[in-house]
Amino acid sequence: MLAPTPPMGWNSWNTFGADIHEELIRQVADTFVEAGLKEAGYTYVVIDDLWEADERDEKGRLVPDPKKFPSGMKALADYVHSKGLKFGIYSCAGTHTCAGKPASYGYEEVDAQTFAGWGVDFLKYDFCYKPAGVDGPSLYRRMGQALRATGRPIIFSLCEWGTNEPWKWGASVGGHMWRTTGDINDSWESIEQIGFSQNGLEAYAGPDHWNDPDMLVVGMYGKGNVARGGCTDSEYRVHFALWCLLAAPLMIGCDVRHMNTFTHQLLTHKGLIAINQDPLGRQGFRVGQEGEHFETWMKPLADGSITVGLFNRHKEWRRVITAPWESLGLHDRRPCRVQNVITGEDYGVYTRFFGAPVDPHDVVVVKITPVKD
Numbered sequence: 001m002l003a004p005t006p007p008m009g010w011n012s013w014n015t016f017g018a019d020i021h022e023e024l025i026r027q028v029a030d031t032f033v034e035a036g037l038k039e040a041g042y043t044y045v046v047i048d049d050l051w052e053a054d055e056r057d058e059k060g061r062l063v064p065d066p067k068k069f070p071s072g073m074k075a076l077a078d079y080v081h082s083k084g085l086k087f088g089i090y091s092c093a094g095t096h097t098c099a100g101k102p103a104s105y106g107y108e109e110v111d112a113q114t115f116a117g118w119g120v121d122f123l124k125y126d127f128c129y130k131p132a133g134v135d136g137p138s139l140y141r142r143m144g145q146a147l148r149a150t151g152r153p154i155i156f157s158l159c160e161w162g163t164n165e166p167w168k169w170g171a172s173v174g175g176h177m178w179r180t181t182g183d184i185n186d187s188w189e190s191i192e193q194i195g196f197s198q199n200g201l202e203a204y205a206g207p208d209h210w211n212d213p214d215m216l217v218v219g220m221y222g223k224g225n226v227a228r229g230g231c232t233d234s235e236y237r238v239h240f241a242l243w244c245l246l247a248a249p250l251m252i253g254c255d256v257r258h259m260n261t262f263t264h265q266l267l268t269h270k271g272l273i274a275i276n277q278d279p280l281g282r283q284g285f286r287v288g289q290e291g292e293h294f295e296t297w298m299k300p301l302a303d304g305s306i307t308v309g310l311f312n313r314h315k316e317w318r319r320v321i322t323a324p325w326e327s328l329g330l331h332d333r334r335p336c337r338v339q340n341v342i343t344g345e346d347y348g349v350y351t352r353f354f355g356a357p358v359d360p361h362d363v364v365v366v367k368i369t370p371v372k373d
């Protein structure tokens, strides 16, 4: 299995957009090691759109923009691999990428071979400029087949924005993860709209096949390609905690070379990452909702415990949010130990329900472990 737990890494798009070059990618790989991101589990360094030259070469192969990647992709992949990391790249199922560069429609085999030859470990595959009359899933099947034919293990990341309900067919075309929505941007509204709409898709995710609610905007603070005003620290905490509960791929989108302490601590938080990477591979779902603003979500874990997120979506009100045992599938009288995942605090043993005050646009994450008789 290539993705027994949700893939973790970094992608250039959210912060850098067109402004990518080989030195940046090398620095990101260095930072993975030096800042402990690699140790925390982040592995894939992925170059998104706009790495491509405007034309294919005389043999019909994609070539990198010589100004941005003068040493070529093979050398860059080798560098990333030398750090013990994996190398990812981007193409698109249509005739052009979303930013208008040459894409893989009609060239699936040659492109898959090119990527495998460079040492690519991860392919994000977009959905712009789709030829008229061709159905979406078959385009992904073609690239899935072409990747498989290379014999190289390559994570296949489908980016068709949920258009054709890829959770229903993504795994069957060889996909390891598929975007479920349109693009995220660095705002609370976007995090909220994408994150909380994932409820209901949990039956479609599991080891080697993950729903992908898009890359993280944690730590962008309104700077970069998808910046839209930015978020507060507690809003980024909600974002990261929710993506962890959702068993979502964790693809960092900020400039990791310049993370502040909060961003670094959040992105490398052992407890939250352990929930995301739990080997059972269950995606979290909503088990309670009061009005539009107060939500309780749960994610069952392999050790028999349950992670619960108490989410406050209200802008101003602080509020106690509860998780009744019954909603978690537990008998009312079952004693359970309750621990705060983010602070590490042990709240002791509870029966019937647990509740905690949650600040506006914030979350409390607890681990609820049934106590054996």
Ligand code: GLA
Pocket: 013, 048, 049, 097, 098, 099, 126, 159, 182, 183
């Ligand atoms: C689409 C994708 C984004 C990004 C851009 C690149 O919008 O959904 O994630 O890859 O294309 O052009």
